[in-house]
Amino acid sequence: MNVRLLPARPPAAAIDPIVRVLASLGIGPAALTTAGLIGNVFAAALIVDGSLLAGGFVLLLASALDMLDGALARATGSASRFGAMFDSVLDRFSEAVVLFGIAWYAIESGNREQALLAFAAVVGSLMVSYVRARAEGLNLQLRDGIFTRAERVVLTGAMLILGYVTIGLWILATLSLFTAFQRLWIASRMLLAADAPPRPMRVSAPKTAKPEPRR
Numbered sequence: 001m002n003v004r005l006l007p008a009r010p011p012a013a014a015i016d017p018i019v020r021v022l023a024s025l026g027i028g029p030a031a032l033t034t035a036g037l038i039g040n041v042f043a044a045a046l047i048v049d050g051s052l053l054a055g056g057f058v059l060l061l062a063s064a065l066d067m068l069d070g071a072l073a074r075a076t077g078s079a080s081r082f083g084a085m086f087d088s089v090l091d092r093f094s095e096a097v098v099l100f101g102i103a104w105y106a107i108e109s110g111n112r113e114q115a116l117l118a119f120a121a122v123v124g125s126l127m128v129s130y131v132r133a134r135a136e137g138l139n140l141q142l143r144d145g146i147f148t149r150a151e152r153v154v155l156t157g158a159m160l161i162l163g164y165v166t167i168g169l170w171i172l173a174t175l176s177l178f179t180a181f182q183r184l185w186i187a188s189r190m191l192l193a194a195d196a197p198p199r200p201m202r203v204s205a206p207k208t209a210k211p212e213p214r215r
Contacts, residue, residue, distance in 0.1 A: 056161035
C-alpha cells in the first residue's frame with residue numbers, strides 16, 4: 001500500500017481553469033517546465049544572497065509550474081515521451097540547484113551542519129528518482145514512496161519562509177534517504193518475486209480403489 005503525505009496530483013478543480021487559460025494563450029508544457037527551472041535558479045540565487053524568505057516564495061511559485069505542465073500536456077494532446085523525460089530531468093536540476101544554493105549559503109555562514117545536510121538531501125532526492133527510473137527500466141511500475149518531490153518542495157519552501165532551516169534540512173535529508181531505501185526494498189521484493197523459479201508441481205500418487213466389502 002502506497003502511503004503519501006500529499007496527493008500525487010493536485011485536484012483537477014484547482015488547476016483546470018489555469019490550464020485552460022495557458023492553453024488559450026498558446027503556452028506549451030515545455031515552456032512551463034523551462035520557466036520552472038529558471039525560477040528555481042533565481043530562488044537559489046536569492047538564498048545564496050541571504051534572502052531566505054524571498055527564495056522560499058520564489059521556490060514554491062516556480063515549482064508550482066511543475067504541477068501544471070503535465071496537466072497542460074494532457075489537455076492539449078501534446079503529451080509525449082520526450083516531454084516526460086524533459087520534465088523529469090529539469091525537475092532534478094531544479095531541486096539540486098536550490099539545495100546547492102542552501103549549501104552555498106550555509107558554507108558562507110560557517111554552518112557546516114547545514115551544508116552537510118543539504119548534500120545528504122541532494123543525494124537522497126536524486127536516489128529516490130533514480131530507483132524509480134531504474135525500476136521502470138526493468139519494466140516495474142514504482143510510484144511508492146512516503147517523501148516524493150511534492151513533499152520535498154513544500155518542506156524546502158516552508159523551512160526557508162519560516163526560518164527553520166536546520167530542522168527542515170534534518171527532516172528533508174532523513175526522509176529523502178529513507179524513501180530511496182523504501183523504494184529499493186519494494187523494487188527488490190518485486191524483482192525477486194518475478195525472477196523466482198516456478199515451484200515444481202507435486203505429483204500425488206494415484207489413489208487405489210478401495211475393495212468393495214463382501215456382502
